[in-house]
Amino acid sequence: MMKVTVWNENRHEQTNEKVQEVYPKGIHEAIADFLTKAGVDTRTATLDEPEHGLTEEVLEQTDVLVWWGHVAHHEVSDEVVRRVQQRVLAGMGLIVLHSGHFSKIFKTLMGTSCDLKWREANEKERLWVVQPNHPIADGVGEYIELEKEEMYGEHFDIPSPDELVFVSWFQGGEVFRSGCTFHRGMGKIFYFRPGHETYPTYYNKDIQQVIINAVKWAEPSNRTNPVYGNAKPLEDVPGE
Amino acid sequence: MMKVTVWNENRHEQTNEKVQEVYPKGIHEAIADFLTKAGVDTRTATLDEPEHGLTEEVLEQTDVLVWWGHVAHHEVSDEVVRRVQQRVLAGMGLIVLHSGHFSKIFKTLMGTSCDLKWREANEKERLWVVQPNHPIADGVGEYIELEKEEMYGEHFDIPSPDELVFVSWFQGGEVFRSGCTFHRGMGKIFYFRPGHETYPTYYNKDIQQVIINAVKWAEPSNRTNPVYGNAKPLEDVPGE
Amino acid sequence: MMKVTVWNENRHEQTNEKVQEVYPKGIHEAIADFLTKAGVDTRTATLDEPEHGLTEEVLEQTDVLVWWGHVAHHEVSDEVVRRVQQRVLAGMGLIVLHSGHFSKIFKTLMGTSCDLKWREANEKERLWVVQPNHPIADGVGEYIELEKEEMYGEHFDIPSPDELVFVSWFQGGEVFRSGCTFHRGMGKIFYFRPGHETYPTYYNKDIQQVIINAVKWAEPSNRTNPVYGNAKPLEDVPGE
Amino acid sequence: MMKVTVWNENRHEQTNEKVQEVYPKGIHEAIADFLTKAGVDTRTATLDEPEHGLTEEVLEQTDVLVWWGHVAHHEVSDEVVRRVQQRVLAGMGLIVLHSGHFSKIFKTLMGTSCDLKWREANEKERLWVVQPNHPIADGVGEYIELEKEEMYGEHFDIPSPDELVFVSWFQGGEVFRSGCTFHRGMGKIFYFRPGHETYPTYYNKDIQQVIINAVKWAEPSNRTNPVYGNAKPLEDVPGE
Numbered sequence: 001m002m003k004v005t006v007w008n009e010n011r012h013e014q015t016n017e018k019v020q021e022v023y024p025k026g027i028h029e030a031i032a033d034f035l036t037k038a039g040v041d042t043r044t045a046t047l048d049e050p051e052h053g054l055t056e057e058v059l060e061q062t063d064v065l066v067w068w069g070h071v072a073h074h075e076v077s078d079e080v081v082r083r084v085q086q087r088v089l090a091g092m093g094l095i096v097l098h099s100g101h102f103s104k105i106f107k108t109l110m111g112t113s114c115d116l117k118w119r120e121a122n123e124k125e126r127l128w129v130v131q132p133n134h135p136i137a138d139g140v141g142e143y144i145e146l147e148k149e150e151m152y153g154e155h156f157d158i159p160s161p162d163e164l165v166f167v168s169w170f171q172g173g174e175v176f177r178s179g180c181t182f183h184r185g186m187g188k189i190f191y192f193r194p195g196h197e198t199y200p201t202y203y204n205k206d207i208q209q210v211i212i213n214a215v216k217w218a219e220p221s222n223r224t225n226p227v228y229g230n231a232k233p234l235e236d237v238p239g240e
Numbered sequence: 241m242m243k244v245t246v247w248n249e250n251r252h253e254q255t256n257e258k259v260q261e262v263y264p265k266g267i268h269e270a271i272a273d274f275l276t277k278a279g280v281d282t283r284t285a286t287l288d289e290p291e292h293g294l295t296e297e298v299l300e301q302t303d304v305l306v307w308w309g310h311v312a313h314h315e316v317s318d319e320v321v322r323r324v325q326q327r328v329l330a331g332m333g334l335i336v337l338h339s340g341h342f343s344k345i346f347k348t349l350m351g352t353s354c355d356l357k358w359r360e361a362n363e364k365e366r367l368w369v370v371q372p373n374h375p376i377a378d379g380v381g382e383y384i385e386l387e388k389e390e391m392y393g394e395h396f397d398i399p400s401p402d403e404l405v406f407v408s409w410f411q412g413g414e415v416f417r418s419g420c421t422f423h424r425g426m427g428k429i430f431y432f433r434p435g436h437e438t439y440p441t442y443y444n445k446d447i448q449q450v451i452i453n454a455v456k457w458a459e460p461s462n463r464t465n466p467v468y469g470n471a472k473p474l475e476d477v478p479g480e
Numbered sequence: 481m482m483k484v485t486v487w488n489e490n491r492h493e494q495t496n497e498k499v500q501e502v503y504p505k506g507i508h509e510a511i512a513d514f515l516t517k518a519g520v521d522t523r524t525a526t527l528d529e530p531e532h533g534l535t536e537e538v539l540e541q542t543d544v545l546v547w548w549g550h551v552a553h554h555e556v557s558d559e560v561v562r563r564v565q566q567r568v569l570a571g572m573g574l575i576v577l578h579s580g581h582f583s584k585i586f587k588t589l590m591g592t593s594c595d596l597k598w599r600e601a602n603e604k605e606r607l608w609v610v611q612p613n614h615p616i617a618d619g620v621g622e623y624i625e626l627e628k629e630e631m632y633g634e635h636f637d638i639p640s641p642d643e644l645v646f647v648s649w650f651q652g653g654e655v656f657r658s659g660c661t662f663h664r665g666m667g668k669i670f671y672f673r674p675g676h677e678t679y680p681t682y683y684n685k686d687i688q689q690v691i692i693n694a695v696k697w698a699e700p701s702n703r704t705n706p707v708y709g710n711a712k713p714l715e716d717v718p719g720e
Numbered sequence: 721m722m723k724v725t726v727w728n729e730n731r732h733e734q735t736n737e738k739v740q741e742v743y744p745k746g747i748h749e750a751i752a753d754f755l756t757k758a759g760v761d762t763r764t765a766t767l768d769e770p771e772h773g774l775t776e777e778v779l780e781q782t783d784v785l786v787w788w789g790h791v792a793h794h795e796v797s798d799e800v801v802r803r804v805q806q807r808v809l810a811g812m813g814l815i816v817l818h819s820g821h822f823s824k825i826f827k828t829l830m831g832t833s834c835d836l837k838w839r840e841a842n843e844k845e846r847l848w849v850v851q852p853n854h855p856i857a858d859g860v861g862e863y864i865e866l867e868k869e870e871m872y873g874e875h876f877d878i879p880s881p882d883e884l885v886f887v888s889w890f891q892g893g894e895v896f897r898s899g900c901t902f903h904r905g906m907g908k909i910f911y912f913r914p915g916h917e918t919y920p921t922y923y924n925k926d927i928q929q930v931i932i933n934a935v936k937w938a939e940p941s942n943r944t945n946p947v948y949g950n951a952k953p954l955e956d957v958p959g960e
Contacts, residue, residue, distance in 0.1 A: 089353055089397070091853065109351040112424050113329055115468035123477045126954070128634045128655050129946075133811065133906045138941050142635070151473075154608045154647065155466035155622070157329070157425055162400055163882075167634065167647055167655045171955075172473030175608050175647045175655050184352050185397055186853045221858050226395035226849075228355040233391075233412030234846070235891075237363045331613065366714070368874045368895050369706075373571065373666045378701050382875070394848045394887065395862070403642075407874065407887055407895045411715075415848050415887045415895050426613045461618050466609075474606070475651075569833055569877070589831040592904050593809055595948035603957045631953075635946035637809070637905055642880055652953030664832050665877055706875035708835035713871075713892030717843045 002219050003041045005062040006031045007054065009069040010046040012197045019197045027068050027195070027202060034208040035066075040215060047072055052080050059083060064093035064218045066211070067100045070197065074104075081105050089185030090225060093218025095211065098195035101156075106191070109184050110158050116176070117153035123171040125149040125194065127178055134165045136179065136190060136213045144206040150196035152176045158191070166210075168193060179210070181217075186225055188218040242459050243281045245302040246271045247294065249309040250286040252437045259437045267308050267435070267442060274448040275306075280455060287312055292320050299323060304333035304458045306451070307340045310437065314344075321345050329425030330465060333458025335451065338435035341396075346431070349424050350398050356416070357393035363411040365389040365434065367418050374405045376419065376430060376453045384446040390436035392416045398431070406450075408433060419450070421457075426465055428458040482699050483521045485542040486511045487534065489549040490526040492677045499677045507548050507675070507682060514688045515546075520695060527552055534560050544573035544698045546691070547580045550677065554584075561585050569665030570705060573698025575691065578675035581636075586671070589664050590638050596656070597633035603651040605629040605674065607658055614645045616659065616670060616693045624686040630676035632656045638671070646690075648673060659690070661697075666705055668698040722939050723761045725782040726751045727774065729789040730766040732917045739917045747788050747915070747922060754928040755786075760935060767792055772800050779803060784813035784938045786931070787820045790917065794824075801825050809905030810945060813938025815931065818915035821876075826911070829904050830878050836896070837873035843891040845869040845914065847898055854885045856899065856910060856933045864926040870916035872896045878911070886930075888913060899930070901937075906945055908938040 008028030012019040023030050028044040035042040045053025047069075059065075065084065069076070081104045088094050088109060096106045101114045127144040129137045144166075153174030159182070166179030178193035192210060195201045202208070248268035252259040263270050268284040275282040285293025287309075299305075305324065309316070321344045328334050328349060336346045341354045367384040369377045384406075393414030399422070406419030418433035432450060435441045442448070488508030492499040503510050508524040515522040525533025527549075539545075545564065549556070561584045568574050568589060576586045581594045607624040609617045624646075633654030639662070646659030658673035672690060675681045682688070728748035732739040743750050748764040755762040765773025767789075779785075785804065789796070801824045808814050808829060816826045821834045847864040849857045864886075873894030879902070886899030898913035912930060915921045922928070 085351075111325075111349040111351045113468075117468060117471040119471050119473060121473060121477045123473070126653055130634050130636075130655075130657065131640070131903070132635055132943060132946050133903055133908060133941055135941060138943055141944070142946060151471075153471055154610050155468075155612055156610075157466070157468070159399060159422065159424060160402055160611070160643070163640070164644065167657075169649060169653060169655045171475065172477045173475040173606055173649060174471070175606075175610075175649045177610065177647075182399065183851070183853055184399060188853060221853055221855060223852060223858055224861070226397070226852050226862060228353075228357060228395075228397070231357040231359050231391075231393055231414070233359060233361060233363070235411065235413040237361045237412045366893055370874050370876075370895075370897065371663070371880070372703060372706050372875055373663055373668060373701055375701060378703055381704070382706060394850050395852055396850075400851070400883070403880070404884065407897075409889060409893060409895045413846055413889060415846075415850075415889045417850065417887075423611070423613055428613060461613055461615060463612060463618055464621070466612050466622060565831075591805075591829040591831045593948075597948060597951040599951050599953060601953060601957045603953070631951075633951055635948075637946070637948070639879060639902065639904060640882055651955065652957045653955040654951070662879065664879060706877070708833075708837060708875075708877070711837040711839050711871075711873055711894070713839060713841060713843070715891065715893040717841045717892045 001041045002063045003061055004035055004064045004066060004215055005043050005045055005058060006066040007045045009072050011072050012070065022198060022200050027197065030202045031066060031211065035212065035215065038212045047075060052076060054080050054084060056083065059087045059092065062092055063220055064095060064215045066095045066097065067103060067105065068097045068195065069103045070099040073102055076104050081108060085109060088187035091186035091220035093187060093220065094189045095214050095218060096189065096191045098193060101191065109189060112159060113157045116156045117174060119151040119172060121151065121172060122148045123151055126169045127166045128169065129165065130167050131163055131165050134163060135217050136165050136210060138213050139209050140206050146194060146201060146204065148199055149194055149201065152193055186220065190214040190218060241281045242303045243301055244275055244304045244306060244455055245298060246282060246284045246306040248284065248286050249312050251312050252310065262438060262440050267437065270442045271306060271451065275452065275455065278452045287315060292316060294320050294324060296323065299327045302332055303460055304335060304455045306335045306337065307343060307345065308337045308435065309343045310339035313342055316344050321348060325349060328427035331426035331460035333427060333460065334429045335454050335458060336429065336431045338433060341431065349429060352399060353397045356396045357414060359391040359412060361391065361412060362388045363391055366409045367406045368409065369405065370407050371403055371405050374403060375457050376405050376450060378453050379449050380446050386434060386441060386444065388439055389434055389441065392433055426460065430454040430458060481521045482543045483541055484515055484544045484546060484695055485538060486522060486524045486546040488524065488526050489552050491552050492550065502678060502680050507677065510682045511546060511691065515692065515695065518692045527555060532556060532560050534564060536563065539563060539567045542572055543700055544575060544695045546575045546577065547583060547585065548577045548675065549583045550579035553582055556584050561588055565589060568667035571666035571700035573700065574667060574669045575694050575698060576669065576671045578673060581671065589669060592639060593637045596636045597654060599631040599652060601631065601652060602628045603631055606649040607646045608649065609645065610647050611643055611645050614643060615697050616645050616690060618693050619689050620686050626674055626681060626684065628679055629674055629681065632673055666700065670694040670698060721761045722783045723781055724755055724784045724786060724935055725763050725765055725778060726786040727765045729792050730768065731792050732790065742918060742920050747917065750922045751786060751931065755932065755935065758932045767795060772796060774800050774804060776803065779807045782812055783940055784815060784935045786815045786817065787823060787825065788817045788915065789823045790819035793822055796824050801828055805829060808907035811906035811940035813907060813940065814909045815934050815938060816909065816911045818913060821911065829909060832879060833877045836876045837894060839871040839892060841871065841892060842868045843871055846889040847886045848889065849885065850887050851883055851885050854883060855937050856885050856930060858933050859929050860926050866914060866921060866924065868919055869914055869921065872913055906940065910934040910938060
């Protein structure tokens with residue numbers, strides 16, 4: 001059975017009543033909940049645990065890591081970021097949610113600023129499926145509608161995604177590439193836009209379905225990693 | 241007229257007689273030479289200059305930066321790497337040559353290990369054009385043949401390139417994605433494999449043509465950079 | 481100087497007063513007009529001319545072909561479609577506009593149905609630039625706004641574009657990949673969504689700028705086309 | 721259980737003793753054999769059956785179609801090609817093998833000539849994995865070596881593949897993009913180079929593994945196909 005770790009900064013939940021109301025046990029537990037119900041072996045980890053809950057042992061036993069962060073990106077230690085990057089390059093899947101676009105780990109793996117436009121105006125978001133045969137869109141209709149969400153708008157400063165699965169429409173007039181796959185090393189990465197802390201987005205059945213699909217899609221393959229470095233020739237090299 | 245800076249580590253040239261013989265004025269001067277003859281306003285910069293010759297002023301006046309490094313990647317200061325990354329994201333082109341695959345700046349922009357297989361065995365390399373309508377391949381035949389080169393072999397641990405222009409065949413039995421484009425932020429990046437320091441590769445007319453083409457292709461566009469951050473709605477948002 | 485042929489079905493212009501009012505000389509002349517002013521050597525061709533105005537001679541002298549069609553796609557002869565396809569594969573650029581998504585030539589080059597959602601409701605379209613460093617977006621702001629246009633909505637049944645330059649937002653709630661590049665053989669193709677016949681879209685300066693940029697981007701490269709078929713080995717093959 | 725149909729032209733098997741010796745029951749049976757052993761519900765179809773064995777009923781019950789053809793591409797009826805194309809666009813997977821690169825169905829789905837260089841010289845092929853985390857490469861080492869194969873060389877006139885999984889090295893000096901994915905409509909397509917009729921390539925365990933992986937990867941997703949055509953607005957459109 002695949003093993004998922006849901007990581008959450010878990011700070012808004014300590015300080016903002018609105019967020020406490022929506023996610024009384026924290027965003028991480030809300031996500032772990034529906035993953036567990038979907039038959040995935042799920043644990044959680046948060047910023048304030050030792051090593052942010054992401055020790056070598058935990059990562060070694062994690063097939064796919066889900067990441068939610070916002071106000072405390074800078075508090076994540078560079079050492080843990082490096083550790084997570086190494087694990088992704090070695091094959092661990094990574095699902096980056098919403099404001100995780102500005103996390104150190106996502107920026108490190110992308111190489112760009114990952115900047116974007118944003119606005120909190122309780123506006124409608126509609127996520128259109130633009131690659132309908134992608135496994136991450138399985139079981140989802142033509143679009144997902146969220147009555148109220150934070151707006152993220154283009155230009156989104158990421159490398160061109162390997163696959164573009166969702167594009168969002170916002171009531172205020174913007175669009176956004178809101179479901180993007182990337183592969184880095186042996187690891188598969190999915191960025192998924194929705195999930196502002198003051199809205200009940202992670203209770204939406206379609207949003208849950210996409211995250212469940214993404215976790216399965218990002219599962220590491222069963223293969224030996226490539227060999228790098230000095231290599232003997234496989235054919236005669238006369239000049240040698 | 242576009243302005244190019246050719247950066248070279250310039251260390252092998254100080255210590256290795258073979259390299260001195262092939263590139264008596266340094267690899268940077270050999271490259272600057274043919275770029276200048278092609279009508280490009282070219283200057284050079286090297287590791288041992290103050291700030292590695294890459295001050296804010298120099299970068300501000302650089303449209304495209306060409307990068308060659310090998311044994312001293314770790315001596316390049318993190319501050320200068322950050323500065324070059326910012327300039328690339330703001331639009332400066334970057335041409336990374338040969339062992340520059342392991343430079344801090346390339347690894348930072350790719351997010352991966354950029355590792356590969358390698359071998360020094362004086363073997364033949366043949367670079368096949370796989371996207372013949374790409375401007376970087378203009379004026380080049382079906383392939384470029386180099387009698388003796390270092391081998392680089394797959395797996396090359398990079399993100400999938402936006403465009404794959406060249407694939408190399410090596411006598412010893414390997415292949416390599418040897419001409420790859422990427423865009424990061426507003427900047428265009430081209431990685432080009434050939435150019436081991438002990439071979440006269442940068443005197444080869446086809447190799448020169450590719451680098452000249454790449455420099456022109458990577459020229460920044462004339463446009464205002466995107467605006468990021470908080471954004472007012474462009475349409476009425478009832479919920480606001 | 482590059483040579484462009486603007487092809488137009490030119491049927492709505494004969495039968496619809498509204499269209500006659502907006503484009504009294506036909507959509508083709510409106511497009512040829514601004515291309516000529518931009519210094520491009522432009523001619524036009526229309527469906528009712530012999531061979532639809534696209535004889536071997538005309539195509540031989542065309543660097544980039546611009547295509548607008550809508551109600552009479554089925555009247556374009558298969559022979560001419562084959563001829564245009566061959567020229568694109570041999571290097572001619574092709575700019576497909578608006579309802580040209582359903583033209584025989586576009587469907588032939590894509591291999592898919594090229595179907596989409598549509599609606600005529602005088603609604604607002606906003607085309608966001610999602611790859612701001614692309615030459616086709618040069619000189620254009622963060623978005624292009626069109627007060628009234630026909631809506632095209634996802635899913636748009638095309639192969640994943642090589643580059644996605646524009647994504648449209650529509651007032652009625654849809655999004656659309658509205659500026660897409662593809663390469664096929666030696667030819668470069670750009671699909672650009674706007675331009676319904678009853679709106680003055682092709683008089684919009686930004687829309688004109690994009691089409692001028694696209695024409696320049698799609699110019700054939702100066703290179704010998706690849707050689708196909710039986711090939712002698714370049715290295716000794718012991719088993720031969 | 722997924723259902724696969726293996727289609728073979730089955731002509732060399734009737735006329736060429738060498739081929740009869742290698743594939744006494746035909747290439748289709750050799751492929752069906754290892755797919756069946758891998759637990760896939762497999763049937764076969766050949767050119768000389770009525771409607772080439774690809775009736776509406778057969779296609780309706782086919783999740784993934786495997787295609788091998790060579791000397792008789794022109795004998796495949798346009799009607800059947802159209803039918804297969806429709807099924808692919810509606811979600812059926814398609815695995816195109818070796819000389820199938822020149823089949824009507826592959827050329828129709830690609831939109832290009834699909835031409836290439838070739839040579840029969842009993843030479844060695846080595847297929848390198850260039851995207852090691854792709855499910856099609858699961859269980860395969862760094863490369864697959866085939867002692868004797870026909871050579872296919874670049875330039876291969878296809879659209880840029882969505883994913884490039886294998887690149888081949890040939891003894892005679894060429895390279896080839898030999899494992900390529902594409903998606904068209906709802907369907908997933910994989911082109912896989914090896915399999916000349918006079919060599920026992922389809923008995924090679926690694927080649928079998930790749931084809932088994934590809935068949936599983938190309939399985940249609942469980943989703944309703946997109947809706948196209950005229951669409952009511954999802955939001956108020958004042959101008960309507």
